[in-house]
Amino acid sequence: MSEIEELMRKNAELENRLGMLEDLNAIRRIQFSYGYYIDYCHYEDVLNLFAEDAEVVFLSGVYKGHAGIRRLYCDWIQQLFNQGREGADDGFLFDHIQMQDVITVADDRQSAKGRFRGVLLGGSHDIREYRPQGISQQFMESGIYENDYVRVDGVWKIKRLDYVLQWQADYDTGWAHTDAHLQPAQVLYPEDPLGPDYFTGESRRTWPYRQDMPVHYAHPVIAKTIARLDG
Amino acid sequence: MSEIEELMRKNAELENRLGMLEDLNAIRRIQFSYGYYIDYCHYEDVLNLFAEDAEVVFLSGVYKGHAGIRRLYCDWIQQLFNQGREGADDGFLFDHIQMQDVITVADDRQSAKGRFRGVLLGGSHDIREYRPQGISQQFMESGIYENDYVRVDGVWKIKRLDYVLQWQADYDTGWAHTDAHLQPAQVLYPEDPLGPDYFTGESRRTWPYRQDMPVHYAHPVIAKTIARLDG
């Protein structure tokens, strides 16, 4: 190989590695924006983070495509917590903290997986007249995301959002004395107008019952050490 | 263009893209350090994160330049919470958690914008004799930052820190039953020796009243999709 060819090969390699880091940042931006949009009930913005054929796994049910995802976020959550309104509502808190990202981009840079932790702080202040039915006046929730992302025409989007509720807590009593008010889905859409399109097939009982949510990636030390020994 | 010229052009492009990722990391480091310095009342270190002509927006008032910023952090906050002392004080908690960064570096890499979420956990343990006046013995606070950064002689600094208080909570009663003790500034410096230099012009009422704090960036999926269609 000539020196010029070698330089071209090296440039292509560097560009690919650099592109992977740019992908990581693009995906963090998408997921962190997901949280910021939900803070203020910007559910159209949430919806637009998803690919057309994306799916959301929530409470052991799958919401399919933009129609299904809209049913979950707009018809159910936005309606329940904010009467379908967009934007900040006085006395209403719905902070969606997103953090602890571990993102793995596929070698061809066309898909990626990402694990995140979410912590939710929510409630209705005493001044607020509207109160979501069946929800504590002030509550906390924690969950793990194991999501898939896809690059469509060069733009990263969420392909599959899998949110696994870890625990819920009525603020006043705490997680040790709260049973999750969210339970696995029982009835599909359209029989349940807010139900999922199909079941995952594995019904995950919610807090205080627990299921392990395995990480999507190989052990960051052992896997590489073994690969090195094998290689 | 010769092959050599093409390689040079490619190298310059890669270096620029790489530089943008380095900028992102430099800015995360600055903002995360901001939180770590405040944890232990290192307010000189906080001050030195700001450009000489920087501004801090706090409670609808603007603190201008190092003199104004010192007034806010040292004369007011450090004095109120820790009697003007630097360093860890037994029984005193003032954790400043910084997270969920979305950073946008300008094309010329001379300025940047960054959104962060801050969560504060604070209070005075029973053993502590000093108690800040008018503050709950244990409290939580959450806010959104939409900050500007600038590169001065090659070094990134905070140009404008805009902290928008989202809610405050007395730990014992929670956010549903707490009104923010911090209210929009009413009196300017020097009439109020701790007041801001000028008003933003938009008085943001604090919790339980809410204002939307728009993200500084275009929608990460839609904007790019549209740009692609247009281009």
Added chain:
Amino acid sequence: MSEIEELMRKNAELENRLGMLEDLNAIRRIQFSYGYYIDYCHYEDVLNLFAEDAEVVFLSGVYKGHAGIRRLYCDWIQQLFNQGREGADDGFLFDHIQMQDVITVADDRQSAKGRFRGVLLGGSHDIREYRPQGISQQFMESGIYENDYVRVDGVWKIKRLDYVLQWQADYDTGWAHTDAHLQPAQVLYPEDPLGPDYFTGESRRTWPYRQDMPVHYAHPVIAKTIARLDG
């Protein structure tokens, strides 16, 4: 220098800078995985994040090598909180949130330092029969990590994990009324079968008493400005 040589030199420089960003990501992945593994008591996975000769500093004692680290995580923590079991246990919460990373890679890219904040939310739901002795039924804890990492045969590992407990809180009463149940180590292994291998020499009293935990890095603005003036 010929144009070809200049391009080769530039490529080497870019690869080194790119490698540093990849190192940052590798280290974030290790530390964030540390938290995810502990969430579900995957202590073998935790152990395998450490270099063979690694050390863990905990409560002013040092646990040395894999044998010592196993004693701390498996013999002590896993036994106390989950009766030595791995995996999710119904009614048991031990969330290990990891965040606010500031990572500094050495120029030779063979070692690195990282500061992180950890927040722990733990407890045993009413349905759980087992209760860890001497631990509140629901609790919070916060700490700062100042860790060392090392690259061994090209793979990043934890070299030294230094966790400094900042505060603990019984959920019901809060941090203002809780004394940390964890106190500095008093007896070494093997006299204490769960004790550290040696003392750090500096006994850090725990909450409500506080010690400053300095950041490992130079001030991100001032240090660079001074270096620039000097250079």
